[in-house]
Amino acid sequence: MEYLFNKQVEPGEVIEVAEGVLWLTMPLPFELDHINLYLIRGENGWVVIDTGIGTSTTKSLWKCIFKQLDEPIVGVIVTHLHPDHVGLAGWIADKCDVPFYMTQTEYFTARAFAAGRNGATNERDVLYYRRVGLDESMITKLTSGEGNGYSSVVSPIPISYTRLKHGMTLSLGDNEWKVMVGRGHSPEHACLYNEKKNILISGDHILPIITPNIGAYSTEPDANTLADYLDTLPQFKSLPQNTTVLPAHKLPFIGLHERVDTLIAHHHEHLRALLDACEKPRTVVELLPVMFKRKLSSRNMVFAVAECLSHLNYLLNEGCISRTLNEEGVYIFKVCEASKLAS
Numbered sequence: 107m108e109y110l111f112n113k114q115v116e117p118g119e120v121i122e123v124a125e126g127v128l129w130l131t132m133p134l135p136f137e138l139d140h141i142n143l144y145l146i147r148g149e150n151g152w153v154v155i156d157t158g159i160g161t162s163t164t165k166s167l168w169k170c171i172f173k174q175l176d177e178p179i180v181g182v183i184v185t186h187l188h189p190d191h192v193g194l195a196g197w198i199a200d201k202c203d204v205p206f207y208m209t210q211t212e213y214f215t216a217r218a219f220a221a222g223r224n225g226a227t228n229e230r231d232v233l234y235y236r237r238v239g240l241d242e243s244m245i246t247k248l249t250s251g252e253g254n255g256y257s258s259v260v261s262p263i264p265i266s267y268t269r270l271k272h273g274m275t276l277s278l279g280d281n282e283w284k285v286m287v288g289r290g291h292s293p294e295h296a297c298l299y300n301e302k303k304n305i306l307i308s309g310d311h312i313l314p315i316i317t318p319n320i321g322a323y324s325t326e327p328d329a330n331t332l333a334d335y336l337d338t339l340p341q342f343k344s345l346p347q348n349t350t351v352l353p354a355h356k357l358p359f360i361g362l363h364e365r366v367d368t369l370i371a372h373h374h375e376h377l378r379a380l381l382d383a384c385e386k387p388r389t390v391v392e393l394l395p396v397m398f399k400r401k402l403s404s405r406n407m408v409f410a411v412a413e414c415l416s417h418l419n420y421l422l423n424e425g426c427i428s429r430t431l432n433e434e435g436v437y438i439f440k441v442c443e444a445s446k447l448a449s
Contacts, residue, residue, distance in 0.1 A: 107361030118170045132158030141190045148278035151180030160193035160261045183207040185309030186292035187216035189259045197261040206264045211294035219256040234324035239389035239436045290335025291318040314356045321412025332420040387440045
């Protein structure tokens with residue numbers, strides 16, 4: 107893999123990575139402290155690709171960016187529903203009175219998350235964490251929060267949108283961008299490929315250095331999101347090997363095919379390790395150290411549990427392991443005898 111730059115662009119600045127394609131970053135208040143955003147030239151102006159988290163700091167930086175542009179904003183495209191991507195999409199789209207683009211599943215899921223529980227209890231969240239084997243104090247910590255964390259960092263989402271579909275071509279000015287949908291990290295993540303420029307805007311679906319979180323969360327605990335991810339990665343090897351990849355985190359790079367292969371191998375390595383560990387009956391919590399070597403904070407615990415469970419769901423769907431409930435109502439995973447014989 108070859109990186110096109112040796113450092114991140116500073117917040118409030120823009121770098122032209124190709125003719126009519128600008129790269130900028132916004133800060134994030136997390137361990138992963140930045141997100142890459144892009145501007146692509148459209149008809150009589152610039153189209154925003156992802157927006158950063160919905161904070162006053164990000165708003166101020168966007169206002170600084172707007173002043174640097176030679177033309178106005180003419181559209182907002184959001185790759186997927188996570189707050190660091192959709193956070194200020196509604197604010198920019200409404201402020202500039204421009205079209206707002208998302209895939210259907212991402213749009214309506216974002217609207218649902220923004221609405222919050224709407225009177226529903228947290229009992230299903232509690233059950234989710236209890237079944238993975240967390241202790242009651244941690245379960246209380248993860249489920250007792252008040253309010254809607256999502257809407258606190260996501261500006262109101264426009265009540266209408268333009269739908270992006272897999273395989274469609276989006277004409278923006280003199281350029282055409284093909285929509286390629288990836289699944290697993292989120293339900294219907296939109297990536298954009300421009301053949302003329304040989305550029306892929308990959309969002310979170312394909313990242314260098316780090317791997318996207320692939321989780322089975324309390325909203326759909328039995329989801330086989332890892333299968334979704336592994337099923338939608340190989341399509342990107344149909345693009346040229348020397349495609350310039352513009353990811354949502356870390357540096358732009360060349361080496362798409364190698365990175366796709368590495369990501370697939372990474373997940374299969376985790377699957378093999380979990381399969382070995384499940385020679386003895388294990389809970390999700392007991393299996394976390396197999397995948398994560400560092401100490402997990404309560405925030406990281408949410409992602410770690412979901413990621414471990416997505417891999418176990420994959421093995422369960424493949425018939426490699428069994429899942430039962432013990433007397434305490436905790437899931438127990440164990441290698442199937444048939445799977446042992448096959449190996």
